[in-house]
Amino acid sequence: MVAPLGATPGVAPGAAADARGPSNGHGAAGYFADDDETRARGLYRLLDEHGAPVGDLSWLDRALARRLYDGMLTIRVTDARMMALQRQGRIGFYGEAMGQEAAVVGSAAASLPDDWIIPALREAGVGLFRGMPLDSYLAQIFGNARDPSKGRQMPCHPCDRATNYVVMSSCVSTQIPHAVGVAMGMRLAGDAGRCAFGYMGDGGTSAGDFHVALNFAGVMRAPVVLICQNNQWAISTPGKLQTAADTIALKALGYGVPPMRADGNDVLAVYDACRRAAERARAGGGPTFIELLTYRVSAHSSSDDPSRYRDEAVTEVWRTQRDPLVRMQRLLEARGWLGAGESEQLAATIEARVREVIAAQEQVGPPPRSSLFDDVFEQPTWLLLEQRAALG
Amino acid sequence: MPVMNIIQAVNDALRLQMRAEPKTVVLGEDVGKFGGVFRATSGLHEEFGAERVIDTPLAEAGIIGTAIGMALYGLRPVPEIQFSDFIYPAFDQIVNELAKFRYRSGGQYPCPVVIRTPVGGGIRGGHYHSQSPETLFIHTPGLKVVAPSNPYDTKGLLLSCLRQNDPVLFMEPKRIYRASKNEVPEGDYTLEIGKLNVVRPGTQVTLIAWSGMVSIAEEAAIKADAAGISVEVLDLRSLMPFDIVGILASVTKTGRVVIVHEAPRTCGFGAELIASIQERAMEHLEAPISRVCGFDTPFPYTLEHEYMPNADRVLGAIRQTLEW
Ligand SMILES: Cc1ncc(C[n+]2csc(CCOP(=O)(O)OP(=O)(O)O)c2C)c(N)n1
Ligand SMILES: [Mg+2]
Numbered sequence: 001m002v003a004p005l006g007a008t009p010g011v012a013p014g015a016a017a018d019a020r021g022p023s024n025g026h027g028a029a030g031y032f033a034d035d036d037e038t039r040a041r042g043l044y045r046l047l048d049e050h051g052a053p054v055g056d057l058s059w060l061d062r063a064l065a066r067r068l069y070d071g072m073l074t075i076r077v078t079d080a081r082m083m084a085l086q087r088q089g090r091i092g093f094y095g096e097a098m099g100q101e102a103a104v105v106g107s108a109a110a111s112l113p114d115d116w117i118i119p120a121l122r123e124a125g126v127g128l129f130r131g132m133p134l135d136s137y138l139a140q141i142f143g144n145a146r147d148p149s150k151g152r153q154m155p156c157h158p159c160d161r162a163t164n165y166v167v168m169s170s171c172v173s174t175q176i177p178h179a180v181g182v183a184m185g186m187r188l189a190g191d192a193g194r195c196a197f198g199y200m201g202d203g204g205t206s207a208g209d210f211h212v213a214l215n216f217a218g219v220m221r222a223p224v225v226l227i228c229q230n231n232q233w234a235i236s237t238p239g240k241l242q243t244a245a246d247t248i249a250l251k252a253l254g255y256g257v258p259p260m261r262a263d264g265n266d267v268l269a270v271y272d273a274c275r276r277a278a279e280r281a282r283a284g285g286g287p288t289f290i291e292l293l294t295y296r297v298s299a300h301s302s303s304d305d306p307s308r309y310r311d312e313a314v315t316e317v318w319r320t321q322r323d324p325l326v327r328m329q330r331l332l333e334a335r336g337w338l339g340a341g342e343s344e345q346l347a348a349t350i351e352a353r354v355r356e357v358i359a360a361q362e363q364v365g366p367p368p369r370s371s372l373f374d375d376v377f378e379q380p381t382w383l384l385l386e387q388r389a390a391l392g
Numbered sequence: 393m394p395v396m397n398i399i400q401a402v403n404d405a406l407r408l409q410m411r412a413e414p415k416t417v418v419l420g421e422d423v424g425k426f427g428g429v430f431r432a433t434s435g436l437h438e439e440f441g442a443e444r445v446i447d448t449p450l451a452e453a454g455i456i457g458t459a460i461g462m463a464l465y466g467l468r469p470v471p472e473i474q475f476s477d478f479i480y481p482a483f484d485q486i487v488n489e490l491a492k493f494r495y496r497s498g499g500q501y502p503c504p505v506v507i508r509t510p511v512g513g514g515i516r517g518g519h520y521h522s523q524s525p526e527t528l529f530i531h532t533p534g535l536k537v538v539a540p541s542n543p544y545d546t547k548g549l550l551l552s553c554l555r556q557n558d559p560v561l562f563m564e565p566k567r568i569y570r571a572s573k574n575e576v577p578e579g580d581y582t583l584e585i586g587k588l589n590v591v592r593p594g595t596q597v598t599l600i601a602w603s604g605m606v607s608i609a610e611e612a613a614i615k616a617d618a619a620g621i622s623v624e625v626l627d628l629r630s631l632m633p634f635d636i637v638g639i640l641a642s643v644t645k646t647g648r649v650v651i652v653h654e655a656p657r658t659c660g661f662g663a664e665l666i667a668s669i670q671e672r673a674m675e676h677l678e679a680p681i682s683r684v685c686g687f688d689t690p691f692p693y694t695l696e697h698e699y700m701p702n703a704d705r706v707l708g709a710i711r712q713t714l715e716w
Binding site: 157180181186189196216219378382383 | 495632
């Protein structure tokens with residue numbers, strides 16, 4: 001676990017990333033009784049790599065288990081379809097969450113409708129899980145006239161006010177202080193029993209806003225759950241080049257924010273860790289930082305080719321042996337909660353629905369030219385009106 | 393009617409609005425118990441408590457970043473940046489986040505944060521307590537920039553800013569925080585954002601200024617008057633949006649324009665004003681529009697009064713304009 005002293009950062013990035021794999025697991029028993037530092041160095045896990053329980057699952061019923069599994073499958077199928085669409089040149093860009101579905105869905109499932117989501121770049125699935133309409137998600141990707149944000153950002157920047165899903169910018173980590181601010185707002189407004197979920201990537205934990213936000217979260221004791229999807233890569237930069245800390249969760253200690261660290265490919269561990277953190281926040285117990293250890297099995301985005309900078313044999317191990325869906329599927333099958341062929345059937349249903357929405361959204365034209373000038377301010381200034389008139 | 397200085401006017405506006413609107417929250421470095429290094433928030437902590445008058449850690453990106461989060465949630469945060477020279481750690485939050493939230497969400501997430509910050513030199517503050525950064529923010533789509541020059545305008549404009557739904561950078565002229573005094577109504581009133589004020593009518597030259605330069609412009613106009621030159625002084629009050637109608641009304645009358653600003657000359661807001669005026673009033677202009685500005689140097693310490701426009705430099709520009 002602890003990197004040897006003098007280890008050269010960045011050497012053999014693939015190997016370094018693999019060394020942080022979840023093989024050094026920490027069963028449920030006692031994890032939450034441990035002190036902060038032990039938790040920050042450990043790894044909470046409820047399912048082993050074969051889907052066998054290694055902790056208390058008495059709280060898990062079929063309905064929740066299937067919600068988690070079906071949610072992961074929805075992301076897997078939707079992402080695959082959208083990547084295909086990108087390769088066909090029908091959308092300009094796409095960023096998928098392949099291999100990270102457990103982190104996305106497990107955390108989403110721990111949120112309540114009144115909670116707020118302040119996402120980074122891999123959490124569109126959190127929005128979909130919480131009821132963001134697939135139509136508006138796809139409309140945003142096409143940037144068409146039905147896009148609630150009127151075609152103003154590149155694909156994968158969805159926005160859904162109805163489900164408290166805040167629209168992200170492309171700027172890494174700027175959203176983390178927003179999450180803390182939303183949480184401060186909840187407390188100030190007297191809206192007890194709510195919390196904010198703020199997300200980030202491992203690369204994002206190197207940015208100034210990460211440190212500023214954790215410091216504010218700690219000082220203000222804001223009802224916020226800060227979640228880092230540590231997929232071990234930031235485009236081509238491996239985790240070892242982001243930080244000399246042994247784990248990312250350790251960083252939270254310095255800010256007085258209680259840390260947790262969980263196997264991000266174990267949807268049950270993710271859910272349980274996030275649920276505990278959210279319950280503490282909603283009850284007035286302050287912030288939590290959660291590192292979810294996972295792996296970016298896909299490329300960074302449709303514009304990236306990871307074979308140029310990393311050992312794809314390592315990726316293959318994560319893809320074939322640590323797939324979060326397979327792990328959960330084994331548990332479901334063992335408990336008789338997923339029948340033979342049911343998963344394939346479900347995937348086909350999801351894909352058909354996605355294709356149907358794509359077909360509809362692809363027909364929708366661009367937003368009207370004049371909309372270019374809307375929403376800069378509540379009311380356009382004379383300058384905007386003049387420019388709008390000149391555009392014609 | 394009570395006489396107030398600018399600090400008292402800010403304080404009065406904040407107190408009025410915090411009483412009227414419980415969602416209004418003040419935050420920043422030393423704004424709570426201490427009442428701010430310039431005392432602008434003095435007494436608010438006692439009246440409204442630590443929950444609504446928040447002493448924050450020393451991190452401008454965090455002050456603006458969390459203010460954005462609170463505004464998204466529906467509150468009305470009024471962060472203070474202690475000196476505008478220290479706004480740059482929050483520049484990304486202001487430019488890429490605050491100013492773009494309404495637009496990038498298609499209007500779903502407005503972000504009404506009013507950032508108060510003291511600007512300008514003349515207090516022996518050197519590079520880092522003297523800057524006038526308005527251009528950077530006027531050039532940021534989605535942000536309003538308001539720059540009052542006196543207590544009456546400060547209170548009326550700040551109340552307006554706190555009651556509209558767009559983000560604002562509210563620049564306060566720190567050199568005259570206490571020196572500038574006038575009568576300020578006790579109760580509620582607002583001044584329209586985007587409307588200038590003719591502080592001194594005249595016929596021969598239009599002199600445009602804002603913030604701490606308005607008093608310098610007035611001084612120059614008085615000197616010009618003594619020399620038989622009639623100068624009309626415009627206080628822009630609001631820079632984004634700026635009052636083109638009011639400017640043109642004066643320029644079409646005088647045909648001659650001098651612009652005064654403290655910020656560096658090149659790409660200063662004066663340049664935009666010149667472009668806008670000549671596009672619309674070329675046929676009325678009798679002379680090139682001239683500028684009296686800070687220099688394209690970092691703001692100096694010992695020689696700050698050489699750097700800052702003064703009445704004599706402005707008068708020189710007025711004479712040149714007339715002689716052209
Ligand atoms: C401030 C900033 N710098 C650089 C970029 C370009 N960029 C986009 S994503 C990314 C890597 C992000 O890595 P990480 O935070 O680990 O998230 P992941 O992509 O792995 O989910 C970079 C460098 C950016 N968007 N914002
Ligand atoms: Mg990453």
